[in-house]
Amino acid sequence: MVVVDEAHCISVWGHDFRPAFRRIINLVKLLPSGLPVIATTATATKRVEKDIADQIGRGIKVVRGRLLRENFQLYVVRVATEDEKMIWLGKNVMNLEGSGIIYTGTRVNTEIYSRWFDHLKIPSSSYNAGLDAGSRIEIEQGLLKNRWKCVISTNALGMGIDKPDIRFIIHTQVPQSPIHYYQEIGRAGRDGKPAKIILFYNPEDRSLPESFIEGGRPVIKKYDQVVAAIHHEPLGERDLMRKTNLRQTQIRVIKADLIEQGIIREALYGRSKKLEYIPGAPELNPGIFEELRQAKTEELNKMIEYIDITGSRIKYLCDFLGDLSGPEYTNCDNTGLKKIRIASDPEWRKKLEEFHENYFPELIVESARSNIINGVASSYYGVSDVGTAIHRSKYENGGDFPDFLLIQTLKAFRKKFGNEKFDFLVYVPQTKSGNLVRDFAIKLSKTLKIPISHDLLKCRTTNEQKIFENTCLKADNVKDAFNYKHPEEVKGRKILIVDDVFDSGATIKEIGRYFTKLGAEKIAPLVIAKTVGGDLDDQ
């Protein structure tokens, strides 16, 4: 027997196209006719259901169960700011029964919420697709064992999680469609006992899913670039990143679209997968992207509509998914449950301000083969005036980095490394911006009373990291680019590395690798600002 789970992924209407699921359809068609095939999903509209049945063929019989979940208690909470969400959660999450999941819209927000909870001593863990497989498995296991009150995650967490007693699922960001929402909340209360389902909504939230829809696809020129490269030679994903200087996320979208349109395919060359051009392939048809964009906008509108409906919330979701059966439902804040309202609370507002002032983004750089440890940034680039100040100094002849950056960076250092002892600090030798980082490091050294070393040098010219769009090219750019004048002084030492902006982390990691090779005991990065993003975001 062949079982196809999460079968809604097969449908072009149910999901963004995924070549792997399209292959399942091809496989089913090749199976001997006597072999049973079952396709299951918990989230299919009528349209998706029909699409799956049509594609699988074989006279498949459709059995539709009821989607109603009577144990759900659904709430929508309207807020005016991001702070109001944080305050309500801070105040109330410990009063909710059992453990649950909080879904945020972005990776950065999983980190911010998780640190907010740390600040309040609420046991939580954060999860996103950027974590390595080991950490992901550990968090999934921890969730099953109720190790925390909640796991804060992007929508990367979920498929395949089978925990019967998830007691609450809270969204701080409106999902892209009622299908996504039903899929995500469907993980709660599988044991049949009550589960709280809460959606926060700030009218500004709409812009995030909208930007995914609008900006979800790279410009056509980038598609052409990829096709041209593959037309010339078979290329793996990493080769393609090097040839085109495109981000991995973009390459994956382009790859899936080009496979879908029959322009390229993935074939094995020996043991490595490479993309190859299909002889006589059609031209790219961008019209399909527009159709998909419209369909997604309609779905987002249906999701936004959910916020303000006055009838039964679960009925609205079930109707959307094509389950028109059943009586009236009284399990939401429109049908009997008390609405959740936000009241202003000066004491909590103060707590949150205090948190913001002491919040410093973490630099995740640890790996098994390096003695580098996770570091800290004083702020996100682009948040408050930190980014502007750095830009002015670096590119507009604005002079030294201003003092408030120094104060902020010192605070970050004390928070993260207050108890660490360092033997000396080094700074990353700059490509273009003169002595800014050196002068900044000198000031840091004086205040912290950590000796400074000027011996970390570039042994070859590198390009500015920001001209490279992906981690492969960034790593290539700095590989073996550094040299320490007195390598014998590194052995057994604890070293602080100072830089201005942390993006992919390729430079810092390379220096960490180099110092590890020279025998350093510990290497810790400290930077002024961390960019939002980097490579490979799930959202």
Add this chain to the structure above:
Amino acid sequence: MINEAAYWISIAHLPGWRYKRINELIIKFHHEQKIGIEGFFHLDTEEWKKAYDLNDKETDDLLNVKSEIPNNSFLAESLFNQGYEIIPLISPEYSQNLKSNLKSDYSPAVLYLKGNRGILKEKSIAIVGSRNAGEISLQFTDNIAKNASKEYKVVVSGFAKGVDKQALDSAIAYKGQSIIVLPQGITTFGSGFKTYYRQIVDGDVLVLSTFHPKVPWRTDLAMARNIVIYGLADEIYVAESSDSGGTWSGVKDGIRKQRTIYVRQPDPGEKNANIELIKMGAVPVDINGRRITADYLVHPETRQQGVAEESAEKIADKIKSLLKNKSLSADQIKEQMGTAWSKSTLTNYLKKLNFIEVKKIRNKNFYFIKGTPEKTEPQLF
């Protein structure tokens, strides 16, 4: 037919079975019983034994491969996904040359392809010879490949060192088309697909294998592959042969099957067995592939025309009697008349005959006598 791919993979590689025996089953279920391969595999063992005259061992073998069909579905999906094609014997895409040259005794049940399948329908030549061929043989190979490419003929070769490699490289250099016939399963040719990527993308190279897609190179496969090379080609040129090995036995086999095989006339003192092959009945040719006979200076086209005028009436009569009560394709007429004309000469001639009518069936022209109902012969071979 694509949906039956897993069944075809299963029947094609029955362990220890000869092609002849496999093809007997195919002819029976496809042409006689008309139940298709799926229908055949769904018969119970008693029906197999009775209707197909299978012994106990054969029945067991078939039961074994039947249990492998679901696994072969996964294999087939993976192959299709990577751009490979699986062409069974009964497909209109199967090489007509293979069928008519190898008959049901030696035609493989399945061809695995990657590249421009259309190349299989073109006129083709094979250039064969030793892995250690000398300079003069390589020069001969280059000359033949050059002429072939000029005349839009496809060069078939076996991807071995020496003559094979030269034939392929020359065909590519002269912008001709090539078929690489592999001595291994088609999925084990990774480096080759990388080397000839541009030619495959441009439609100038077709890679073909008749073995299980995952089986690595083996000596016995290389020998079996030679038969396929001879089978695919309309003309066979031998650059250099020793008195044993693949080329030698392949050419002897070809002569026995009454195929015309052109062998390079060796210079005095060359150490090879070309002259022995010529003595056995192969046609000697010079370094440029021209027949070494008294009248070789006559331009080939003039020669052909002369023949046509001389015996035109006789040939018309022959065709008339051949097409009594049935219709045949040009290939079938050519084969049954045993004429030395090329297919295109014959086709042009047929079109000029006023008692002949043409009808297209499945993309192929069939000829019959005007006013008689066109009955095609169901023919696998």
